[in-house]
Amino acid sequence: MTHIDIVGGGILGLSIGYRLARAGRRVRIWERAPTPGGLMGRIPLPELGIACDRYYHAILNSDRELMRLFADLGIGEDEQRLVTTKMGFFHDGRCYGMSTPLEFLSFPPLGLIDRLRLALTIVHCRRIRDWRALEQVPVERWLESLSGRRTTRAIWAPLLRAKFDSSFDDVPATYIWSRLVRMTDTRDRRSKEQMVSLRGGYMTLVERLVAAIAAAGGQVRCSATVEHVAVAGGEVVGLRIDGTEIATDHVILTLPTPLARRLLPPQAAAADHQWAQLESYLGIVCMLLVLRRSLTPYYTLNITDPRIPFTGVIETTNLIGAENMGGYxxxxxxxxxxxxxxxxxxxxxxxxxxxxxxxRTMFPDLRDDDIAAIRVGRERYVEPLHPVGATDRIPPVVSPVAGLYLANTTQIYPALTNGESSVRFAQQVTAEVLQAARRRRERLEMVGVG
Ligand SMILES: Cc1cc2nc3c(=O)[nH]c(=O)nc-3n(C[C@H](O)[C@H](O)[C@H](O)COP(=O)(O)OP(=O)(O)OC[C@H]3O[C@@H](n4cnc5c(N)ncnc54)[C@H](O)[C@@H]3O)c2cc1C
Structure with missing residues (x-):
């Protein structure tokens, strides 16, 4: 039986590896970093004796595929805690809660009619089943038609500006539609936001996936940088990993498209051309403050003030519990x-x-000795950009080169990119790879090879 090689040990590569290994395939996962997990990995803070998530990662109680995977991997309910979290807005120098319908209806920048239109926008979004028409419409125009100009200026535009680094003219309406559906899905009967606190965070899931892959005969190799995919006669024949060539005939690249393209040889020009059709990403700069006291009661505090450079203030210990972070x-x-x-x-x-x-302009009482540690995380490729009407440019998983597959967040659309959508997409990728591999084997058998 031949190997299937997966490049990238983030949540997507591991979820695909797990499914393929469970389907009886021999899987090898190659990860450049010393530990698996990718964006969902951890950073040590040795000076404080703790390790924490590099970036914040919420799990919603509506993340059904994730819950199914937890059950599959034996992550029990005793390892999960349902927490009612709060969301707020920092507007005009003040924090306002936006967690309950009452808070929502008393948010000062909006008049009564604006609030009703905002509520109707949410109801309307939840009723939309076919998103295809939305992807042709610029988001701001669509929001103005539903919520009105004042609400769009006061609420939506600042949120979009923050998320898309000022320029959102070419963002389709699907973005807000997906975001609203995901965020309102997580509400309980009293309309309170509920999230899941997983003991050990996403790293628990990463570790269980790695263990399950190994138990099914697969391998996850870290500190292994894939440098090149070898192609001959229109099909994949090998990989170069840290200078060593290995033979393989199936390669799934789970890297951001620009990084995946760099691994391709001239013989894979057809795949390169296809992948180049949609390859813009936003990056992120994310400062982590480890504090000796709580800053806000919110999990997410959105910011409408354009002078503040960061998108929001995300206090994850309001979900995961400071007691699980050494009291920080x-x-x-x-x-x-x-x-x-x-x-x-x-x-x-x-x-x-x-x-x-x-x-400090937001929280003037934040003192230097409240701060125990600071880290800055930077990533060049985080948020894939889908311009208005670009669905046809999304590259397929199965490439024109036999045995070569692309699976990354550009192909997750119109869903937002997160753990839930990655785990769901991994099932689709697994099915497509198995089907393509079967067809290839049948073709080879027909011509008497293999
Ligand atoms: C600030 C921030 C907040 C987020 N918040 C949430 C949230 O609240 N909830 C949620 O569900 N999701 C959230 N996400 C999104 C989530 O992190 C991503 O959607 C998900 O982790 C993407 O996984 P991936 O496997 O596709 O990519 P990655 O995690 O990027 O994995 C790709 C892997 O490939 C490896 N690699 C690259 N080049 C090579 C090479 N040549 N050879 C070998 N390996 C290589 C990389 O080291 C990396 O480990 C957030 C992301 C960020 C940055």
Whole structure:
């Protein structure tokens, strides 16, 4: 039986590897970093004796595929805790709760009619089943037609500006539709937001996936950088990993498209051309503050003030519990960046005081000795960009080169990119790879090879 090689040991590569190994295939996963998990990995804070998530990762109680995977992997209910979380808005120098219908209806920047239209926008979104028409419409125009100009200016535009680093003219309406459906799915009967706190965070899932892959005969190799995919006669024949060539005839690349393209040889020009049709991503700069006290009662605090550079204040210990972080409180300040954003290049020594200065305009009582540690995370490829009407440019999983597959977040659309959608997409990828592999074997058998 031949191997299937997966490049990238993030949640997507591991979920695909798990499904393929369970289907009886011999799987090898190659991961460049010393530990698996990718964006869902952890960072150690040795000076405080703890390790925490590199980035914040919420699990919603409506994440059904994730829950199914937890059950499959034996992650029991005793390892999960349902927590009612709060969401707020920082507007005009003040924090406002937006967690309950009452708070929502009393949010000051909006008049009564605006609030009703905002509520109707949410109801309307939940009723839309076919998103295809939405992907032809720019999001701002669509929101204005539903929520009105004032609400779009006061609420939607600041959220979009923050998420898309100022420029959202070419963002389709599907983005807000997906976001609203996901966020309102997580409400309980009293309309309160509920999230799941998994003991050990996403790293628990990563570790169980790795163990389950090994138990099914697969391998996850870390500190292994794939440098090149070898192609001959229109099919995959090998991989070069840290200078060593290995033979293989199935390769699934789970890297962001620009990184995947760099591994392709000239013989894979047809795949390269296909993948180049949609390959823009936003990056992220995310400052993590480890505090000795809580900053806000919210999990997410959205920001409508355009002078504040970060997108929100995410206090994850309001979900995971400070007691699980050695008593420290974790606050993440993310800023999505285009490659030419000055923040993408700002050295930590300048970025940290700049972010702290803005945070202190929001929370003037934040003192230096409240801060136990600071880390800055940077990623070039995080949020794939789908411009208006670009669905046809999304590359298929099965490439024109036999045995070569692409599976990454650009193909997750119109769903938002997150653990839930990655785990669901992994099932689709597994089915497509198994089917393509079967057809290839049948073809070879017909011509008397293999
Ligand atoms: C700030 C932030 C907040 C987020 N919040 C949430 C959230 O609340 N909820 C949620 O569900 N999701 C959230 N996400 C999204 C989530 O992290 C991603 O959707 C998911 O982790 C993507 O997984 P992946 O496997 O596709 O990619 P990645 O995690 O990027 O994995 C790709 C892997 O490939 C490896 N690699 C790259 N090049 C090579 C090479 N040449 N050879 C070998 N290996 C290579 C990389 O090291 C990496 O481990 C968030 C992301 C960020 C950045």
């Amino acid at each position: 409180h974790l606050v993440y300040l993310p800023k999505y960046v285009t490659p030419d954003s000055p923040y993408a290049r700002l050295p930590d020594a300048e970025l940290i005081p700049e972010f702290l200065r803005h945070l």
